[in-house]
Amino acid sequence: MKFLLPATLAIVLATASAAPLSPRRFGQEQAVDLGDKLNAAGPFCQNFAGVAGTLGGGSPGTIVARADPCAKLRLADQIVATAKAHQCTAEGLKIMLDAAMDEVHAEHNFNPFTGALDIVCLDPTLPVTPELRGIPPLVDPRNNGPGGNGGLALVPAGAEAAAFKANAATNATLTAAKAAGTGPGSTKSVAEQLVDLGFTFIQGLNAVAPTPSAADGFDG
Numbered sequence: 646m647k648f649l650l651p652a653t654l655a656i657v658l659a660t661a662s663a664a665p666l667s668p669r670r671f672g673q674e675q676a677v678d679l680g681d682k683l684n685a686a687g688p689f690c691q692n693f694a695g696v697a698g699t700l701g702g703g704s705p706g707t708i709v710a711r712a713d714p715c716a717k718l719r720l721a722d723q724i725v726a727t728a729k730a731h732q733c734t735a736e737g738l739k740i741m742l743d744a745a746m747d748e749v750h751a752e753h754n755f756n757p758f759t760g761a762l763d764i765v766c767l768d769p770t771l772p773v774t775p776e777l778r779g780i781p782p783l784v785d786p787r788n789n790g791p792g793g794n795g796g797l798a799l800v801p802a803g804a805e806a807a808a809f810k811a812n813a814a815t816n817a818t819l820t821a822a823k824a825a826g827t828g829p830g831s832t833k834s835v836a837e838q839l840v841d842l843g844f845t846f847i848q849g850l851n852a853v854a855p856t857p858s859a860a861d862g863f864d865g
């Protein structure tokens with residue numbers, strides 16, 4: 646979560662030494678740190694100058710609140726395609742794939758002053774890369790209290806517990822996917838994958854028509 650009013654920020658900074666910052670924090674998109682991860686692939690790929698910087702530099706813009714939530718999945722596809730286009734060795738491909746998985750797994754920010762629902766890609770065709778499918782994203786942990794004060798939107802009942810469960814599950818999925826070199830696969834959108842984990846606090850979810858293969862995905 647990256648939005649904080651200046652006054653709130655001042656309070657957070659003033660109290661930071663007394664109490665550790667909670668995971669509902671600002672600047673979260675920097676956690677992906679894609680440029681550094683992709684740079685490590687350089688020695689294992691051809692004509693790689695500038696590639697890591699360009700792809701990595703695109704990452705923060707895909708997970709800010711105003712971004713299309715499907716943009717990060719397209720960027721992840723582009724990272725894997727780039728690895729192939731630059732003849733990366735198996736080692737280079739693994740570095741690129743791990744970074745692409747981190748991008749798929751990244752939390753998309755939303756403005757907690759204007760809403761309390763996560764912004765998640767609803768397009769079941771993304772990401773296209775088979776190895777990247779089946780990894781749901783992190784969602785806002787919502788563990789900063791109920792909201793409703795200082796202009797913060799109210800956090801819906803059950804959202805914190807559901808977010809914790811979904812985040813624990815998707816963290817485990819990411820770890821397993823990196824170890825296996827491929828995600829578990831899914832025919833569903835990443836939003837529907839979160840619904841399957843019991844997390845329904847997603848913008849626009851009701852507008853999604855379940856696809857036949859995903860018809861059982863709305864019972865969470």
Ligand SMILES: *[C@@H]1O[C@H](CO)[C@@H](O)[C@H](O)[C@H]1NC(C)=O
Nearest residue numbers: 668783809810812813814816
């Ligand atoms: C999931 O992993 C992120 C780091 O990627 C961590 O900040 C978060 O606490 C983890 N959540 C759970 C519920 O394990």
